Amino acid sequence: MVKTIGNPLTWLAQGASGTGRAMGSAADALGSELTEPPETNILTTADIRAALSAGFADFSRYRTDVMFIVLIYPVIGLALSVMAFNEALLPMIFPLAAGFLLLGPVAAIGLYQMSRKAETQANVNWSTALTVLQARNIGPVLAMAFYLLAIFVAWMFTALQIYGWTLGPEPPASASAFLTDVFTTSAGWTMIVTGMAVGFVFAAVVLVISLISLPMLIDRHVGVPIAVATSLQVARENPVTVALWGAVVAVLMLLGTLPLFLGLIVVLPVLGHATWHLYRAAVPQDS
Incomplete structure (x- = not known):
């Protein structure tokens, strides 16, 4: 069925209706129908290829790039505009770009x-995405989102400290001066190497705790501890495959930042749908 671009405010209102009621019972939803992580499957590179293929198919079918243009890209553009006109924030542009991996x-x-609703119903559109706000398990979903946001804030603070220890603490005189210092001084290269090493740790932590947990919280009535434990279990049982998935995500996200983050309009929704399908491959529905 051909999808048309409706009024974003209309489907936003439709999807968000009832959120207040769901939020009121969020404390109830913090419980879990499981007391321990379910059994999980062994993942292979074939599962990664299948997940990416299915993710791209969902992206093409539902044109979820439009959601990101309407809801997310303006926020990205605003953040970049603020940084572009405030030279003191120039050192934070790369950490912000890297932070998309965390958020x-x-x-x-x-x-x-x-992607979940598409498994059982044909009428799936953008407003379907917002029905997650009405779900019984919205409490754990929001709790997990808060934890990831806290990790993102910690990363940004850490990146600022790394700049202060190397090229700082004074803000750069200009964008050209900043780039010159970064690539032509030992302090600049120290900042690059240290920042990449620390950023890798942050990204690895987010990968292993969120790969399965957030899709599982959308899919089942479980609490954050069980969802995170399941994600850690999958990472422990499939270290090579999970590391490969992380590398794929990192490369695609890097490509997505070029030019001017425009590529994220495609990369983010494809990876989002693909992550759901990888979750389905990792956690059997009958477990």
Whole structure:
């Protein structure tokens, strides 16, 4: 069925209706129907290829790039504009770009919902993404989102400290001066190497705790501890495959930042849908 672009305010209102009632019972939803992580499957590179293929198919079918243009890209553009006109914030542009790796799972929760609903119903559209706000398990979903947001804030603070220890603490005189210092001084290269090493640790932590947990929270009535434990279990049982998935995500996200983050309009929804399908491959529905 051909999808048309409706009024974003209309489907936003439709999807968000009832959120207040769901939020009122969020404390109830913090419980869990499981007392221990379910059994999980062994993942292979074939599962990664299948997940990416299915993710791209969902993206093409539902044109979820439009959701990101309407809801997310303006925020990205605003943040970049503020940084472009405030030279003191120039050192934070790369950490912000890298931070999309940390916040990507949160931005994708609506996409998980769309791919999930598409398994049992034909009428799936953008407003379907917002029905996640009405779900019984919205409490754990929001709790997990808060934890990932806290990790993102910690990363930004850490990146600022790394700049202060190397090229700082004074802000750069100009964009050209900043780039010159970064690539032509030992302090600049120390900042690059240290920042990449620390950023890798942050990204690895987010990968292993969120790969399965957020899709599982969308899919089942479980609490955050069980969802995170399941995600850790999958990472422990499939270290090579999970590391490969992380590398794929990192490369695609890097490509998505070029030019001017425009590529994220495609990369984020494809990876979001693909993550759902990888979750389905990792956690059997009858477990």
